Structure formats: structure tokens, C-alpha cells
Amino acid sequence: MPAPTLADVLAALDALWPPELAESWDAVGLVCGDPSAEVGRVLFAVDPVQEVVDEAVRLGADLLVTHHPLYLRGTTTVAPVGPAGFKGRVVHDLIRGGVALLVAHTNADRADPGVSDALAAAVDLRVTGPLVPDPTDPEGRRGLGRLCELDAPLTLAEFAARAARDLPGTAAGVRVAGDPDATIRTVAVCGGSGDSLFAEVRAAGVDAFLTADLRHHPASEARQAGPPALVDAAHWATEWPWCEQAAGQLDEISDRHGWNLRTHVSRAVTDPWTIHAPSDPAAQQAPSLAPNPNFPSSSTGAPR
Numbered sequence: 001m002p003a004p005t006l007a008d009v010l011a012a013l014d015a016l017w018p019p020e021l022a023e024s025w026d027a028v029g030l031v032c033g034d035p036s037a038e039v040g041r042v043l044f045a046v047d048p049v050q051e052v053v054d055e056a057v058r059l060g061a062d063l064l065v066t067h068h069p070l071y072l073r074g075t076t077t078v079a080p081v082g083p084a085g086f087k088g089r090v091v092h093d094l095i096r097g098g099v100a101l102l103v104a105h106t107n108a109d110r111a112d113p114g115v116s117d118a119l120a121a122a123v124d125l126r127v128t129g130p131l132v133p134d135p136t137d138p139e140g141r142r143g144l145g146r147l148c149e150l151d152a153p154l155t156l157a158e159f160a161a162r163a164a165r166d167l168p169g170t171a172a173g174v175r176v177a178g179d180p181d182a183t184i185r186t187v188a189v190c191g192g193s194g195d196s197l198f199a200e201v202r203a204a205g206v207d208a209f210l211t212a213d214l215r216h217h218p219a220s221e222a223r224q225a226g227p228p229a230l231v232d233a234a235h236w237a238t239e240w241p242w243c244e245q246a247a248g249q250l251d252e253i254s255d256r257h258g259w260n261l262r263t264h265v266s267r268a269v270t271d272p273w274t275i276h277a278p279s280d281p282a283a284q285q286a287p288s289l290a291p292n293p294n295f296p297s298s299s300t301g302a303p304r
């Protein structure tokens with residue numbers, strides 16, 4: 001059986017994550033690569049950053065599949081110079097290394113199975129359906145986020161510890177908002193930034209929401225409005241399980257077609273946050289009660 005062409009592999013992957021499911025603002029699909037080229041080795045990763053491209057070239061991959069787009073907006077140059085030269089460098093290195101780049105972003109979020117199914121499976125949750133069903137899906141299985149159940153209830157502290165243990169490690173770790181002793185039976189999950197889905201999460205009546213990138217105001221207002229508890233992991237960590245799911249899906253397709261593809265999942269931690277310096281909330285005191293030596297008052301002279 002001859003090796004498949006890039007066009008063959010793309011057709012198979014487009015069936016898994018139909019490009020028409022992507023949001024209108026998104027930029028999914030083939031970024032570079034010759035559709036007539038043969039494909040033998042495929043690398044999956046979350047981010048099309050230099051470290052991952054270097055890994056793809058080193059591996060001899062013919063195709064790199066990433067979740068995040070390289071270019072989300074238009075560009076007039078792929079020169080590897082200037083403020084966005086790092087993206088041009090990626091394009092040059094991919095083409096020189098014979099590596100095609102395919103992006104499956106919000107189409108992979110909405111697909112069945114999608115990014116949030118992989119997140120749910122990673123923390124051992126049973127998916128019962130989408131959080132925001134796709135109205136074009138008569139079976140009601142596609143959509144944004146997933147509603148899930150735990151096989152046995154956990155406290156919020158235990159569930160957060162499970163997420164921290166089962167998702168890939170990052171400096172950011174997992175932040176939690178809520179009563180640590182609260183009982184968690186049902187969870188909404190959304191891989192990547194989930195703070196646009198608070199209304200749907202509240203309407204679903206779940207005990208907790210596992211997602212990423214929660215900002216102060218939406219999180220504060222969500223907590224003031226009552227349950228659910230919030231479990232906020234690193235963006236990259238919530239989407240990385242999709243890479244393994246996607247590689248497994250392509251392995252199955254390869255077996256079915258006799259393609260003999262080699263699939264790999266990048267282990268590079270491409271979350272941009274690299275250091276987490278915990279502070280002690282119990283140590284905080286109002287500055288008027290306990291002057292902070294690091295912030296001298298105006299009478300003690302110039303700041304150091």
C-alpha cells in the first residue's frame with residue numbers, strides 16, 4: 001500500500017473536524033504543505049510555536065497538526081524579521097523541513113468527539129452531552145463544552161487535586177473558587193478559555209466548571225451568583241489531552257486504510273507561564289495596620 005498523500009490525510013481529518021464547524025472569526029485548515037506530498041509521520045501539538053516546529057523537523061514529520069492557529073488575522077509577509085517574524089520563521093522552517101501545518105481549532109472544539117471530550121476523559125468524567133449543543137446536529141452530540149458526571153462524588157478539593165494530577169503539569173497548576181468541602185457530582189468542562197459560557201454553566205445546574213483562563217470579573221460575578229465552583233487549569237493543559245485523542249483517531253484511520261502512518265504527540269509544555277510563586281493568603285494584613293517594608297511610606301525617603 002503506497003503512503004497516503006497529504007490530500008488523503010487532510011480529507012480524513014476534515015471528516016473528524018469538519019472545517020465548517022469553525023467559528024467565523026477562526027482560521028482553520030492547511031497553513032502550508034503540498035497536497036500531493038506523501039505523508040508517513042504526523043505530530044500533534046497544541047501550539048504552532050518554534051519549539052514544536054523544531055520537534056516536528058527533528059522527528060522527520062511530514063505533517064504537524066496543531067489546535068491553535070499560526071495566523072488568526074491576515075498578514076502581508078511571512079518574512080522571518082520584525083515583530084511578527086517568529087511566525088515567519090515557523091513558516092520558513094516548516095517548508096524547508098518538508099512539514100505541512102494543519103490547524104483544527106474551534107472545529108475540533110465543536111466536533112464529536114472534540115477537545116472537551118478529551119478533557120473530560122483525562123479527569124475521568126462521564127460525558128452526558130454538550131454544554132452548548134450545535135443546532136445543526138440532529139443527534140445533539142456536537143457543540144461547545146461538555147456536561148459530565150462523576151462515577152462517585154468527590155469534594156471540590158478532591159476534584160481539584162484530581163485535575164491537577166491527571167492533566168499535564170504546568171507552572172500555573174490549578175486554581176479553585178468555592179467551598180473545598182462542597183460535594184461535586186456533576187461538572188461542566190470546556191477546554192481552553194471558558195468564561196463566555198458562565199450563563200450556560202449556571203443554567204445547567206452543575207456543581208463545578210472545569211476550564212481555563214478565567215478572569216477576575218467574570219469569575220467574581222459567577223461566584224457571587226452562587227454555584228457552581230470554578231476549577232481553572234492552564235489553557236494548554238486543558239487542550240493537550242485532545243492531541244492524544246486526535247492521534248488515536250488518526251491511528252484508527254491509518255489502520256483502516258492500511259496507511260501505516262506513525263503518529264506522535266508533542267510533550268513540550270507550551271503554556272506561556274513558566275513560574276508560579278505562591279503567596280500566603282493568611283499572611284495578608286491591611287497596610288495601615290502593618291507597614292510593608294517593601295513599600296516605604298513617603299516620610300521614609302525615596303523608594304529603593
Ligand SMILES: [Zn+2]
Nearest residue numbers: 192193235239
Ligand atoms: Zn485554546
